[in-house]
Amino acid sequence: MSSINPGFPTARPRRLRQTEVLRRLVRETNLSPADFIYPMFITHGQNVRREISSMPGVHQLSVDQLAGEAAELLELGIPAVMLFGLPAHKDPIGEENFADDGIVQQAIRAFRDAAGSGLAIMTDVCMCEYTDHGHCGIVENGQILNDPSIEILGRVAVSHAVAGADVVAPSAMMDGQVAAIRQALDAAGFANTPIMGYSAKFASGFYGPFREAADSPPQFGDRSSYQMDPANRREAMLEIELDLQEGADMMMVKPALPYLDIIREARDRFPDVPLAAYNVSGEYSMLKAAARLGWLDEKRTALESLTAIKRAGASLILTYWAKDAARWLAE
Numbered sequence: 118m119s120s121i122n123p124g125f126p127t128a129r130p131r132r133l134r135q136t137e138v139l140r141r142l143v144r145e146t147n148l149s150p151a152d153f154i155y156p157m158f159i160t161h162g163q164n165v166r167r168e169i170s171s172m173p174g175v176h177q178l179s180v181d182q183l184a185g186e187a188a189e190l191l192e193l194g195i196p197a198v199m200l201f202g203l204p205a206h207k208d209p210i211g212e213e214n215f216a217d218d219g220i221v222q223q224a225i226r227a228f229r230d231a232a233g234s235g236l237a238i239m240t241d242v243c244m245c246e247y248t249d250h251g252h253c254g255i256v257e258n259g260q261i262l263n264d265p266s267i268e269i270l271g272r273v274a275v276s277h278a279v280a281g282a283d284v285v286a287p288s289a290m291m292d293g294q295v296a297a298i299r300q301a302l303d304a305a306g307f308a309n310t311p312i313m314g315y316s317a318k319f320a321s322g323f324y325g326p327f328r329e330a331a332d333s334p335p336q337f338g339d340r341s342s343y344q345m346d347p348a349n350r351r352e353a354m355l356e357i358e359l360d361l362q363e364g365a366d367m368m369m370v371k372p373a374l375p376y377l378d379i380i381r382e383a384r385d386r387f388p389d390v391p392l393a394a395y396n397v398s399g400e401y402s403m404l405k406a407a408a409r410l411g412w413l414d415e416k417r418t419a420l421e422s423l424t425a426i427k428r429a430g431a432s433l434i435l436t437y438w439a440k441d442a443a444r445w446l447a448e
C-alpha cells in the first residue's frame with residue numbers, strides 16, 4: 118500500500134466511479150475503431166454475399182462487393198482489412214495462391230481501386246484454404262514438410278505484394294517462414310513491404326467456425342505438428358523472438374481471449390514492436406450464440422472482450438466485430 122494513502126475511510130475508490138464523466142476521466146484503456154483490423158473472406162462469382170452459418174453477420178463476398186465494403190470501412194474509421202481467399206480449385210500445393218488472377222490478388226486490386234491508400238490491405242499468407250488436403254504446408258506421406266512449404270509461402274507473399282498488398286501476414290506456423298518471405302520480398306523489389314508474423318499461433322479449437330468460413334478443414338489429422346500447444350507460454354516467447362530475428366515488423370498472438378497472459382507477456386518482453394491479437398472465429402461465435410439465446414448482451418460483452426484484449430497489451434485487434442464495434446463506439 119502506498120504511503121500517501123492511509124486506507125479506509127480516507128481511501129474510497131468508489132468516489133471516482135460515481136458518474137460516467139468521472140469514470141471516463143480515469144479510464145485506463147480506450148477502445149477505438151483505429152485499433153481494428155477486419156478479416157474478410159473473398160470468393161469467386163458475382164453478387165455473392167453468403168453468410169457463414171456459425172458466424173452470423175460474417176459473409177463470404179465476391180470481388181464486386183468490395184467497393185461497398187471499402188466505403189463502409191473508411192466511413193467507420195477502420196484502418197485495415199485482413200484478406201482470406203477461397204480458390205476456384207484446390208490442389209496439392211495450392212496453385213491459385215500465387216496466381217496473378219488469384220482471388221486474393223483480385224481482391225487487393227479491387228480494394229486499392231475503391232479505397233486508394235485509405236485502407237491498409239493486409240493478406241493472410243497460408244496454404245490451407247488452397248490445398249486439397251487442407252494443411253498449411255506441402256504434404257508427403259502424411260507428413261507436413263517444412264522447407265518446401267516456406268518456399269511456396271515466399272511466392273505467395275510476393276504475388277500479394279505485386280498485386281498491391283500493404284502488409285503480408287504469414288499464418289502457416291512453418292519454421293523460417295518469416296525469413297523466407299523477407300528474402301523473397303527483398304529479391305523481388307519489395308524491401309518496404311512489412312511482415313506481420315502470426316508468431317504465437319496456438320492449435321486451437323476456437324478456429325472451428327473459420328474452417329467453415331474459409332473452407333479449410335484439414336482432411337486428415339490436425340494442425341498440432343505445426344501450430345503451438347495451448348499449454349506453452351515460454352515457447353510462445355521463443356516463437357515471437359524468432360519471428361523478430363527473421364525480420365517480422367509486427368507480432369501477433371492468436372487466439373486472443375484464452376491467451377491474455379501471452380499477450381501481456383509479449384507486450385512486456387518486446388515493448389518496441391507493434392502487437393496484434395486475433396479475436397478468432399470461435400470467440401465471436403460463442404458470444405453470438407449466447408446472445409441469440411438471450412443469455413448474454415452481445416454489445417456489452419463484445420466491447421468488454423475487445424477492451425480486455427487491448428488492456429492485456431494488444432495495440433491492434435483482428436476482429437469480426439470491427440464494424441459493429443466501431444458503430445457502438447460512435448453511439
Ligand code: PBG
Binds near residue numbers: 241245399
Ligand atoms: C490459417 C488461418 C486460420 C485462421 C486464420 N488463419 C485457421 C487455422 O489455422 O486453422 C483462424 C482465424 C479464426 O478462427 O478466426 N490460414
